Amino acid sequence: MSFKEKSIWISLVSTVVIFGDYFLNILSLSRLPAEIAKTTALELSLRALFLIIIVEIIFQGMLAVGNRKAADLGADERDKLYEYKGNNFGYTVLVIGVFISLGRIVFLEMNPQFMAQTDVLNIPLLTAHILLFSFIFSEVVRFSAQLYYYRSSY
Numbered sequence: 001m002s003f004k005e006k007s008i009w010i011s012l013v014s015t016v017v018i019f020g021d022y023f024l025n026i027l028s029l030s031r032l033p034a035e036i037a038k039t040t041a042l043e044l045s046l047r048a049l050f051l052i053i054i055v056e057i058i059f060q061g062m063l064a065v066g067n068r069k070a071a072d073l074g075a076d077e078r079d080k081l082y083e084y085k086g087n088n089f090g091y092t093v094l095v096i097g098v099f100i101s102l103g104r105i106v107f108l109e110m111n112p113q114f115m116a117q118t119d120v121l122n123i124p125l126l127t128a129h130i131l132l133f134s135f136i137f138s139e140v141v142r143f144s145a146q147l148y149y150y151r152s153s154y
Contacts, residue, residue, distance in 0.1 A: 003067045004079045005150045007060060012143035014055045019136045022048040026129055030122045038124040082149040090142030097134020101127055 025044050029037040075083070104127055108115055123129060 002079070002150070003063070003073075004075060005147065006063055006067075008143050008146050008150075010059045010063060011056065012140065012147065014052060014059065015136060015139055015143070018048055018051045018055065023129075023133060023136075026123060029124065034122075034124065041124050041129075082146045085149055086142040086144075086146035089145040090138040093141045094134055094138035097131065097138065101130045101134065104130065 022044055026041065029040055032040065
């Protein structure tokens with residue numbers, strides 16, 4: 001397994017674990033009172049951000065120290081091609097998520113009574129969470145696509 005592939009595995013696993021926990025906790029906020037839910041959402045966001053930074057620094061640093069030569073070499077043509085292909089998939093997912101968020105904003109602007117009648121997803125800053133989910137999911141797709149190309153040697 002190449003250095004770049006190991007690095008992608010670290011990023012994929014840490015992103016899925018940390019933000020998977022984050023989004024599961026966010027979904028449970030609809031049961032809390034509004035003020036407590038807002039405070040909890042902020043705390044969860046800061047915790048996830050802090051954790052992803054720390055985990056990535058520690059594990060990517062350990063990988064780089066353990067593979068100094070490979071880390072110093074940088075990416076070859078194959079790595080760049082797989083990164084490019086993965087970026088295309090991730091970008092597509094991100095654009096779809098942004099359009100869904102924009103659609104939600106426009107729909108609620110045109111139908112304000114809908115939000116008052118619906119308590120199904122009464123989560124504070126829901127549009128921001130949808131955008132964040134789109135970003136995180138696009139990263140997971142990007143990492144997964146890159147790993148697919150590494151594994152299939154395509």
